[in-house]
Structures are given as C-alpha cells and as structure tokens.
Amino acid sequence: MVLNSFNRNSASIENLQLFTWSLQSRRSGQMLVSWWLGTRYANTVTQRSDPNLSVxxxxxxxxxxxxxxxxxxxxxxxxxxxxxxxQQIVADxxxxxxxxxxxxxxxxxxDAAISRRLARSL
Known part of the structure; x- marks a missing residue:
C-alpha cells in the first residue's frame, strides 16, 4: 500500500520505513505530517523504524x-x-x-520529494 504511493512503485528502504512507521499510531502520523508541512522541525532523528516491515x-x-x-x-x-x-486495495x-x-x-x-521536504527543516 505504501509502495503504491510512490512514483514508479519504488522507494528506498529508509523512506519506506519512515512511512510505515508513521502508520503505526496517530502520534507518529501527526509527527510526520508536521515535518512534511514544516510546522515542526525535523531536528530529531527522522529515520524511524517499523519492526514489522522486515516480515x-x-x-x-x-x-x-x-x-x-x-x-x-x-x-x-x-x-x-x-x-x-x-490496486485491489485502492479499489475497495x-x-x-x-x-x-x-x-x-x-x-x-x-525519494527526492521526501529529501527536499524533510531536509528543509534540518
């Protein structure tokens, strides 16, 4: 589902980790949105890990x-x-x-858009 949100259905593992981590809880999701919008500085470590992603x-x-x-x-x-x-998930x-x-x-x-968005506040 997350990979389907990326251009060419392809992402770095680091960015895939970030977005799957952001789906784990409301708090982590709000944190990424704040970083993305620039309303909160991403001066904390933005490399987040989803322990279930490797599975x-x-x-x-x-x-x-x-x-x-x-x-x-x-x-x-x-x-x-x-x-x-x-696509079947998107269609339902x-x-x-x-x-x-x-x-x-x-x-x-x-990957480039994520780097630009999150790097601007570092």
Whole structure:
C-alpha cells in the first residue's frame, strides 16, 4: 500500500520505513505530517523504524510481489503481482480507509520529494 504511493512503485528502504512507521499510531502520523508541512522541525532523528516491515518485505519477496534493487538492496519495487494487489486495495473504498486517506494527503511520493521536504527543516 505504501509502495503504491510512490512514483514508479519504488522507494528506498529508509523512506519506506519512515512511512510505515508513521502508520503505526496517530502520534507518529501527526509527527510526520508536521515535518512534511514544516510546522515542526525535523531536528530529531527522522529515520524511524517499523519492526514489522522486515516480515512484510520477506513475505513480499517470497510471493514475488516486490523486488529489492540498488546498492545493498536498498530499494524496494512493487512487481506486477504486488501492484495488482495494491490496486485491489485502492479499489475497495472500505478497505484500509484510514491508511489510504492518510497517505493521500502527501500526494504521489518520491525519494527526492521526501529529501527536499524533510531536509528543509534540518
């Protein structure tokens, strides 16, 4: 779902960690939105970790839904089965409504946009 929010369905693991972490609680979500909007400085460590992401990535790899690329496998890209699964989630208005609404406020994401947005307040 998060990868589907990125251009070309691909993101660095660091940014994927950040956005999956922000979905863990209302507080973490509000913190990322504040950083994104520049209303709160990202002077604290912005590299956040979702402990469940590694499990999700392993399942995605086994099922052929994602592929790891880049130096040290530092990027994650949705493969056709993963993109189809994400589109099925998007198409169901009731499924994961809160998560979809939350991610929608950021628009289409990219690693470059995240760096620009969060680096401006460092």
């Amino acid at each position: 999700a990535l392993n399942v995605g790899l086994i099922r052929g839904m994602i592929r790891l690329t880049g130096a040290n496998n530092s990027r994650v890209t949705l493969q056709p089965p993963g993109a189809l699964f994400a 208005d009731e499924l994961m409504r809160a998560e979809k609404d939350y991610l929608h406020q950021f628009g289409k994401l990219s």
